[in-house]
Amino acid sequence: MELPQSSPPPVPAVHGFSLTELMVCLAIFAVMSLLALPSLAELFARQQAESFIQQFRQQLSYARVQAVSLGSIVTVCPRQLQQCDGRWSETPVQIFDATPGSTVLKQIDALKPNHRLYYNRELLEFRADGSLNALQNGTFIYCVAQYRWHASLSVSQSGRSQLQWHEMPCPY
Numbered sequence: 001m002e003l004p005q006s007s008p009p010p011v012p013a014v015h016g017f018s019l020t021e022l023m024v025c026l027a028i029f030a031v032m033s034l035l036a037l038p039s040l041a042e043l044f045a046r047q048q049a050e051s052f053i054q055q056f057r058q059q060l061s062y063a064r065v066q067a068v069s070l071g072s073i074v075t076v077c078p079r080q081l082q083q084c085d086g087r088w089s090e091t092p093v094q095i096f097d098a099t100p101g102s103t104v105l106k107q108i109d110a111l112k113p114n115h116r117l118y119y120n121r122e123l124l125e126f127r128a129d130g131s132l133n134a135l136q137n138g139t140f141i142y143c144v145a146q147y148r149w150h151a152s153l154s155v156s157q158s159g160r161s162q163l164q165w166h167e168m169p170c171p172y
Helices: 019-070
Strands: 074-080 091-095 102-107 113-119 122-127 138-144 150-155 163-166
Touching: 019 091, 019 102, 019 113, 019 122, 019 138, 019 150, 019 163, 102 163
Parallel strands: none
Antiparallel strands: 074 091, 074 122, 091 102, 113 138, 138 150, 150 163
C-alpha cells in the first residue's frame, strides 16, 4: 500500500517592501518634490495676491458706502502717525472719516514680503455722494516681483472699481 504523498507546507506570503524598494521610492519622491517646489511657491503667492486684492477691493467699497452713510469725506491712505505717506506697500492702509477727532474705521495690514502695491496718488477721498475727490481716480497695481503676472484694480471718478489680472511682468 502506498502512502499518500504530502505536499510541502505552504510558503507564507511576504507582505511589505524591502529596504531597497523603500529607498528607491523615497528618492523618486524627493526628486519630484524638488521639481514641483517653485510652482508650488508661485501658486501660494498667487493665492495670497488674489485674496489680498479682493479684500482690498471690498475695503474700498466699504469706504465708499461709509462716505455716503456718514455724509462726509472718508479717506483711504497708507498712514503713519496721523499722516498719509503714500507708501502703499510698506505702511498699513487706513480708512478714516476726515472730520476732526475721527477714529480709524478699518485698517488693512501691510503686505507680505516681496508683495508690492502701487498707486499713482497718495490717498483716496470718497465724497458724501460716493464719488472720488477731483483727479484721484487711478489704478492700483499689485505685484509679486519674481513672477510674470500682476493685478490691476482701477478706481473710476465715480468711486467704482474694476479688477483685472495680467499675465505679464509687473510694470514697476
